[in-house]
Amino acid sequence: MPETFSQTDRREALGLLARAPAARLAELLPELPAHEVLRAPEIGTVMVRGRAGGTGSAFNLGEVTVTRASIRLHGGEVGHGYVQGRDKAHALRAALVDAMGQADPARVAPILTPLREEEDRRRARIAAEAAATRVEFFTLVRGEDE
Amino acid sequence: MYVAVKGGERAIDAAHDWLGRAHRGPAEQPALDTAQIRDQMALAVGRVMAEGSLYDPDLAALAIKQARGDLIEAIFLIRAYRTTLPRLGASDPVDTGAMRVKRRVSATFKDIPGGQVLGPTFDYTHRLLDFRLMANGELPASPASGAEGKPLHAPHVLGFLDRDGLIEDAPDSGETPPDLTREPMELPADRALRLQALARADEGFLLGLAYSTQRGYARNHAFVGELRIGAVTVEMDIPELGFSIEIGEVELTECETVNQFKGSKTEPAQFTRGYGLTFGQTERKAISMALVDRALRWQELGEEDQGAPAQDPEFVLSHCDNIQATGFLEHIKLPHYVDFQAELELVRRLRAGTEDAS
Incomplete structure (x- = not known):
């Protein structure tokens, strides 16, 4: 984790927090640091858009449940959390981690690093399961793999 | 009434x-x-x-x-x-090309970069009831290998045809799409509105319509260019942050069909496209959606109106929503005593009239 919490770091952290299982995040951040709630956790939806033909004009596919919250730490850092699903504590923790990262990146590394590793591992397992079902009948004439 | x-x-x-x-x-x-x-x-x-x-x-x-x-x-x-939830915003259009696929097959090309991946499919099963599921409640499933692999790099198959100009391109108009959950649907509906309606449409209704196109009612000879299922990241611009973040991950099924080509004096012959995109692992629905999407495009592609149901946007879009349909259909089982009394009265009067006349 770098010394500063750049926009790229923040973006990555917020994405990880949004997808993390709420229970896992609660384990990694059991005690909430002192904070002021700027926007109480709110459950809503986000319209997911797709593109006609995968690359063409946008269309509205359907909604996904999302919960958001905003807080301010006593040091003044403002954090925003947007997480998938309807778990208010999850959104609050995401906002807290966002603000804590701005105050001190080293403090959130022990939360973000396991989340990143666990997500990578979950994805790698699915990728391996998928790879095992790859059709291998035509290996002699298969196109170049990239 | x-x-x-x-x-x-x-x-x-x-x-x-x-x-x-x-x-x-x-x-x-x-x-x-x-x-x-x-x-x-x-x-x-x-x-x-x-x-x-x-x-x-x-x-x-x-x-x-x-x-x-x-x-x-x-x-x-x-x-x-x-309807009880506030809308927090709309996502950026998802990038299905970057999907972490667990299934990805093409019926048109056997050799595709990334390969054909069957995933957890019913295809090639024998459709025999497995009584072990009833006897023990579960099968001696082979444990997941626990192996870890690299995500598959699987570019869209139709991109290769597109590169060679053999298929119509799918340009981005850049317009904000209409939303039928906000504004009542109006006809004529552009393709974005049709795709939204089809994505939430009843699977059985779309399956029947899609099948009708295969049997010759607005035949457009579809091939499944690509069918993919997997996880896609959802990203949204957050005003209070001033940049976009990933707000979650959804499983999607995407079907792209390659359809009968057309050519004219000015345009070289090329394939056309149908498109299906749905939440979850719902491939029958996604394929049906792509076939119906293609059938509804007859006008913009300069094709003939064959008078087929799948070509009629008013017919398809007004009847594809199973909640609207079931609401109207099922309400007729609720008490209609007053209506029916009036009709009964009328029939009695008409009959009395005929009897008097004879």
């Missing part, structure tokens, strides 16, 4: 009590857990999310449990719940 009735409260309460008991089933059996429904009835959950037009596997599982497995009733519950 519907005229309200009064009374029957006691009977209605008793009916709902009975429903509660019927819903639970015999007390000596364990109750179904919504997590079990979410994970073991995942394809039903996918359908409820797709047609309920709300991605939330836990809620879909709850709706299925509450609806006693009646998926249209479950979709109804999801649609009703959705």
